Each structure stands twice: as C-alpha cells, then as structure tokens.
Amino acid sequence: xxxxxxxxxxxxxxSGTSVKIECRSLDFQATTMFWYRQFPxxxxxxxxxxxxxxxxxxxxxxxxxxxxxxxxxxxxxxxTVTSAHPEDSSFYIxxxxxxxxxxxxxxxxxxxxxxx
Amino acid sequence: KQEVTQIPAALSxxxxxxxxxxxxxxxxxxxxxxxxxxxPGKGLTSxxxxxxxxxxxxxxxxxxxxxxxxxRSTLYIAASQPGDSATYLCAxxxxxxxxxxxxxxxxxxxxxxxx
Numbered sequence: 084x085x086x087x088x089x090x091x092x093x094x095x096x097x098s099g100t101s102v103k104i105e106c107r108s109l110d111f112q113a114t115t116m117f118w119y120r121q122f123p124x125x126x127x128x129x130x131x132x133x134x135x136x137x138x139x140x141x142x143x144x145x146x147x148x149x150x151x152x153x154x155x156x157x158x159x160x161x162x163t164v165t166s167a168h169p170e171d172s173s174f175y176i177x178x179x180x181x182x183x184x185x186x187x188x189x190x191x192x193x194x195x196x197x198x199x
Numbered sequence: 200k201q202e203v204t205q206i207p208a209a210l211s212x213x214x215x216x217x218x219x220x221x222x223x224x225x226x227x228x229x230x231x232x233x234x235x236x237x238x239p240g241k242g243l244t245s246x247x248x249x250x251x252x253x254x255x256x257x258x259x260x261x262x263x264x265x266x267x268x269x270x271r272s273t274l275y276i277a278a279s280q281p282g283d284s285a286t287y288l289c290a291x292x293x294x295x296x297x298x299x300x301x302x303x304x305x306x307x308x309x310x311x312x313x314x
Binding site for chain 1: 243
C-alpha cells in the first residue's frame with residue numbers, strides 16, 4: 084500500500100522556538116494533505132487541510148499564524164509550529180489521500196512534540 | 200457539527216474472547232465510516248471502511264457493521280489475541296467529499312487483551 088512518512092518522529096524544543104514537521108507521500112502524489120493533532124488520551128482533531136499550490140484551510144479555533152502550513156509540491160507538506168509553548172506539546176499526524184477512483188487515505192506515523 | 204462517540208472508553212478481556220466495540224455519530228449524512236487501529240505513540244492503521252450504502256465489511260477476524268439511520272457502527276473482533284491490544288478509532292467522512300475528505304474521529308476505545 085501507499086506510504087506516508089513524517090519527520091521528525093519526535094522533537095523536544097524550548098519554549099519560544101519554532102518547529103517544522105514534514106509529511107511526505109512516498110509513492111504517490113497528494114494534492115491534499117490533512118494535519119491532525121492528538122492530545123494524550125484524546126482522539127485526533129483535524130487542524131487544517133493542506134492544498135498543493137494554494138493556501139491551507141484551517142479548522143475553527145486553529146491559529147493560522149501559529150501553525151504555518153506549506154504544501155509546495157505534490158509529495159510534501161510542512162507544518163511549522165511557530166513560537167511553540169508547552170500547551171502545543173502534542174502528537175501531530177498527517178494524512179494523504181491517493182487520487183483517482185477508490186481513493187484511500189494513508190496516515191503518517193506521527194510526530195511527538197514536547198515543548199519545555 | 201458531527202460528533203463521534205465510542206463506547207466503552209477502555210476494555211480489558213482475556214485472550215480468546217469475542218468482543219464488540221461501539222461507535223455512534225450524530226449526523227447520519229456520512230459518505231463512509233472507517234475503523235482504525237492505533238498502537239501507543241504510533242500512527243493509524245486502517246482496518247475496515249464501510250461505504251454509506253453498505254451494511255457491513257469483513258476482514259479476517261474483524262467485522263464492522265453500519266446502521267446509518269440510527270447513527271451507529273460496531274466493530275466485532277472474534278477470538279481476540281494479545282496482539283489486538285491497541286486503541287481502536289472510528290471516523291466518519293461527510294457526504295459529498297469522498298474518501299479523500301477530512302475525517303471526524305471518535306474518542307477511541309483502548310483495548311487490552313490479556314493472556
């Protein structure tokens with residue numbers, strides 16, 4: 084099946100720094116990718132929809148200036164957490180749907196962010 | 200706004216038991232419903248996908264049913280094994296957007312199968 088990778092798998096940073104997370108579709112092209120956030124013992128919550136070549140669409144309550152999304156190619160979307168704070172510590176997961184009939188979504192392995 | 204709830208939140212069963220996980224959703228206007236498995240600290244693995252026009256799907260020891268009118272789905276796991284221990288999530292996608300759409304996830308059921 085299709086593979087979606089994320090990098091890094093985990094990151095620890097100081098409060099106030101920015102962190103970039105990459106999501107790649109390894110063997111298919113994805114014009115759309117989704118970014119989710121998961122707090123401990125909670126379910127996944129959609130943060131934003133990343134669109135190749137255009138602006139991302141953010142869900143209600145998600146600050147677009149804090150969570151910068153860039154979808155510069157058909158295989159790469161990046162999420163940058165700017166001026167990270169401890170409350171941003173979470174598990175970030177991306178997903179990418181394949182194209183064409185019977186399209187299926189594939190999820191990345193996730194990135195665990197800890198802000199000290 | 201779609202809300203997805205899963206019951207129970209946690210479940211512990213001895214190996215070999217058959218079990219049922221429940222998922223309910225408030226808006227029946229869905230395109231499909233999926234069941235996923237998530238291991239601790241890991242991403243999601245898709246288990247079963249049921250289109251809104253279907254009633255059930257089966258894969259090995261797993262069987263998922265869908266009653267769209269009542270807003271419910273169940274995941275049946277037969278002859279449970281310790282390797283089945285994980286968190287199980289159900290998710291729905293809204294009508295008109297297909298499988299490639301954003302998903303609304305349930306709260307999850309943490310399953311532990313003991314020896």
